Amino acid sequence: MGRPRTSNVLKLLHGTAQRNPQRLRDEASVTPRGKPVLPPWIVLSAEAKEIFDWLMEHAIVPGVHARPDGVMLAMLAKEFCIDNKAMNSIEGVGVLMRDKAGQPCTQPYWRVHRDASDKIVKLMNELGISPQGRLRLAPPKAGGPLNVASWDDLDS
Numbered sequence: 001m002g003r004p005r006t007s008n009v010l011k012l013l014h015g016t017a018q019r020n021p022q023r024l025r026d027e028a029s030v031t032p033r034g035k036p037v038l039p040p041w042i043v044l045s046a047e048a049k050e051i052f053d054w055l056m057e058h059a060i061v062p063g064v065h066a067r068p069d070g071v072m073l074a075m076l077a078k079e080f081c082i083d084n085k086a087m088n089s090i091e092g093v094g095v096l097m098r099d100k101a102g103q104p105c106t107q108p109y110w111r112v113h114r115d116a117s118d119k120i121v122k123l124m125n126e127l128g129i130s131p132q133g134r135l136r137l138a139p140p141k142a143g144g145p146l147n148v149a150s151w152d153d154l155d156s
């Protein structure tokens with residue numbers, strides 16, 4: 001078993017494509033096309049469907065996201081719903097409660113919110129929707145690494 005094939009994106013990032021352009025493969029056959037769609041077997045609540053539609057309108061990058069990404073977007077919409085419900089419950093009763101012994105402890109809703117928030121961040125990073133995810137998907141900037149001395153140099 002040999003070394004796994006290097007994708008065109010990595011060849012472009014490392015600069016090997018510029019030295020030897022004929023080594024680039026045609027990846028069109030393995031790259032999914034189209035806009036993400038909600039698979040027919042996934043049923044979303046009205047709130048999750050509204051979030052899914054918002055993500056489709058505002059968060060999708062043409063040429064990056066494709067039809068199969070609808071599954072992960074549906075998962076993201078469901079996690080947002082879980083987080084919203086947990087936060088609404090926390091706002092109603094507070095973060096702390098007393099256990100059977102009378103000691104203060106955290107609400108179970110807080111753990112649900114924390115877990116849902118972690119999943120949301122992971123999904124957004126994976127989909128390239130968060131700042132960290134967009135940076136990971138961004139093409140290399142022409143001219144090599146940035147040599148800037150101030151924030152004003154970044155705009156030029």
